Amino acid sequence: MRTVDPVRHSAKRRHIIDTAAGCFAVKGFERTTVAEICTAAGISTGSLFHYFPSKKAIFRAIFEQDGLDNARVLSSASGWAGVLSVIDHLVAPLADRAVAGLVVELVAQAGRDPSLAALVVQNELALRDGLATLLSSCDIDPSVPPVTAASWIQGLVDGLYSRTSLDPSFDPAEQVPVLKQIVTRFLRPTS
Amino acid sequence: MRTVDPVRHSAKRRHIIDTAAGCFAVKGFERTTVAEICTAAGISTGSLFHYFPSKKAIFRAIFEQDGLDNARVLSSASGWAGVLSVIDHLVAPLADRAVAGLVVELVAQAGRDPSLAALVVQNELALRDGLATLLSSCDIDPSVPPVTAASWIQGLVDGLYSRTSLDPSFDPAEQVPVLKQIVTRFLRPTS
DNA sequence: GTCTATAACTCGATAGAC
DNA sequence: GTCTATCGAGTTATAGAC
Numbered sequence: 001m002r003t004v005d006p007v008r009h010s011a012k013r014r015h016i017i018d019t020a021a022g023c024f025a026v027k028g029f030e031r032t033t034v035a036e037i038c039t040a041a042g043i044s045t046g047s048l049f050h051y052f053p054s055k056k057a058i059f060r061a062i063f064e065q066d067g068l069d070n071a072r073v074l075s076s077a078s079g080w081a082g083v084l085s086v087i088d089h090l091v092a093p094l095a096d097r098a099v100a101g102l103v104v105e106l107v108a109q110a111g112r113d114p115s116l117a118a119l120v121v122q123n124e125l126a127l128r129d130g131l132a133t134l135l136s137s138c139d140i141d142p143s144v145p146p147v148t149a150a151s152w153i154q155g156l157v158d159g160l161y162s163r164t165s166l167d168p169s170f171d172p173a174e175q176v177p178v179l180k181q182i183v184t185r186f187l188r189p190t191s
Numbered sequence: 192m193r194t195v196d197p198v199r200h201s202a203k204r205r206h207i208i209d210t211a212a213g214c215f216a217v218k219g220f221e222r223t224t225v226a227e228i229c230t231a232a233g234i235s236t237g238s239l240f241h242y243f244p245s246k247k248a249i250f251r252a253i254f255e256q257d258g259l260d261n262a263r264v265l266s267s268a269s270g271w272a273g274v275l276s277v278i279d280h281l282v283a284p285l286a287d288r289a290v291a292g293l294v295v296e297l298v299a300q301a302g303r304d305p306s307l308a309a310l311v312v313q314n315e316l317a318l319r320d321g322l323a324t325l326l327s328s329c330d331i332d333p334s335v336p337p338v339t340a341a342s343w344i345q346g347l348v349d350g351l352y353s354r355t356s357l358d359p360s361f362d363p364a365e366q367v368p369v370l371k372q373i374v375t376r377f378l379r380p381t382s
Numbered sequence: 383g384t385c386t387a388t389a390a391c392t393c394g395a396t397a398g399a400c
Numbered sequence: 401g402t403c404t405a406t407c408g409a410g411t412t413a414t415a416g417a418c
Contacts, residue, residue, distance in 0.1 A: 028302065108299040111219065124357045148369060151354055151361060158353035159346025166315045170342060178339060185376045196399090203405090224389060235407045240391065242405095 013051050016041050017065055020058045025102035029059055029109055060116060063106065067123040074130035080138045080188070083153075084180060086131065090157045091179070094172040100165035128154060140187040149187055156182060204242050207232050208256055211249045216293035220250055220300055251307060254297065258314040265321035271329045271379070274344075275371060277322065281348045282370070285363040291356035319345060331378040340378055347373060 019041040023032045034055055038045050052058045073089045093099040110117040131150035140149060156179055163170045210232040214223040225246050229236050243249045264280045284290040301308040322341035331340060347370055354361045 104298055104302055107295055108302060111295055111299060121357060121359070128358065144369075148366075151358065151366075152350070152369065152373060155347065155350025155354045157350075159343070159348075159350040162349035162353070163342055163346045166312060167319065167342065168312070175339075175342075178335075178343065182343060182373065182377045185380055186373045189376055189380065200405090225391080226389075236391075237393085237408065238406050244391095246390065 009051075013061075014065070016043070016048060016051055016058065017061050021062045021102060022096075022098070024059060024062070024105055025096070025098040028101070029055075029105050056113075059109065060119065062102075063116075063119055063123065067119075067126060070123070070127050071130065074127070074134065077134055078137065080140075082134055083131070083138060083183075086134070087153065087157070087180060087183065088176075091160055091172065091176055094160065094164055097164060097172070100161050103161050104165060124154065135187070138187075141189060144187060152186070153183060200242075204252075205256070207234070207239060207242055207249065208252050212253045212293060213287075213289070215250060215253070215296055216287070216289040219292070220246075220296050247304070247307075250300065251310065253293075254307075254310055254314060258310075258317060261314070261318050262321065265318070265325065268325055269328065273325055274322070274329060274374075277325065278344065278348065278371060278374065279367075282351060282363065282367055285351065285355055288355065288363070291352050294352055295356060315345065326378070329378075332380060335378060343377070344374060 016037070020032075020037045023037050023040055027036075032055075034045060034048065037055075037058070038048050041048070048058075052061065070089070073086055077083070077086050106116075106120065110120050128147065128150045131153055132146040135146040135149050140146075160172055160175060160179055163175070164172045207228070211223075211228045214228050214231055217223075218227075225236055225239060228246075228249070229239050232239070239249075243252065261280070264277055268274070268277050284293075297307075297311065301311050319338065319341045322344055323337040326337040326340050331337075351363055351366060351370055354366070355363045
């Protein structure tokens with residue numbers, strides 16, 4: 001008889017990931033202690049290490065989850081409206097301004113951990129190719145190759161994150177429509 | 192009577208800055224030793240510390256120099272051609288792909304050094320405002336505020352750096368014309 | 383906790399420009 | 401003669417091994 005409910009297990013895992021992401025975003029990776037994550041998540045350290053072997057593993061899991069989320073959103077998107085919905089999904093985390101700091105932490109840690117860097121590259125390429133496939137089915141300017149278009153959508157999203165973290169007067173929520181306008185004028189100049 | 196030649200002095204300073212920037216770009220800040228910088232620059236450690244009080248000061252000076260360069264280019268630019276020339280200047284460092292790693296180092300160090308972070312913010316805002324002033328004198332879409340347009344040009348340049356460091360198949364030199372096309376379609380949709 | 387290796391930084395001396 | 405640029409061995413702090 002198995003007493004473990006796989007649904008509960010992954011829900012709890014997800015809860016720890018989300019809580020830890022919030023901590024890392026605010027305080028950075030090194031400065032966040034495992035004890036803080038446990039307190040914030042309302043669990044014991046023993047319980048946490050039942051789900052993750054190390055603090056690094058939690059950090060890594062955040063971005064594995066991110067890759068899975070992107071894949072899910074991509075698979076349920078279609079047409080030009082789908083492209084815009086993927087953009088919405090990519091920028092949604094910025095509703096909490098601190099996540100711009102989380103990305104900074106990611107890049108910093110990736111510089112010190114090649115396997116984390118490999119995960120980042122893998123996620124980026126998967127997103128690029130998924131977006132490119134989606135764009136192929138849209139009525140976009142035929143002079144722009146879909147992979148180029150996809151890369152630049154990623155680049156614009158990167159720019160939104162970068163501006164948010166570097167310019168205190170830059171309000172990402174207010175700038176999302178501008179981002180979509182730029183994408184639209186680039187890829188569908190006549191519409 | 193002054194025996195110091197200010198031209199020679201600043202030329203040597205500049206030489207050290209450029210050499211160190213190359214080292215930092217390749218190996219990162221912590222992993223490059225001042226001995227390596229000295230060897231690369233063809234000077235002794237004693238000489239290096241005659242020009243800079245610390246290794247951190249050299250790193251900081253790279254971005255102070257960058258801010259000065261940007262200000263110089265901005266002041267000699269005018270009209271739409273000036274906007275494009277500023278973009279050329281901003282992306283020029285990517286001719287050496289390793290500099291994408293230098294900005295990663297900058298972000299990582301800024302996270303640990305508030306005074307460096309302050310310098311970064313100051314440079315970003317100065318560039319934004321300089322670009323906005325330049326754009327005000329251009330014939331751009333009046334529905335886009337110049338400060339918004341300037342921020343997004345910075346965002347696109349950030350995106351180019353970010354894609355270059357994250358996607359090995361992304362060739363920045365080849366993508367610069369695309370960047371300009373995006374900016375043009377965004378700000379001058381009719382031309 | 384102690385030890386060692388490494389790397390940032392110091393200092394006194396020297397050479398040469400004015 | 402004075403003042404500056406240069407040198408490089410020496411000092412000290414620290415990070416990692418055991």
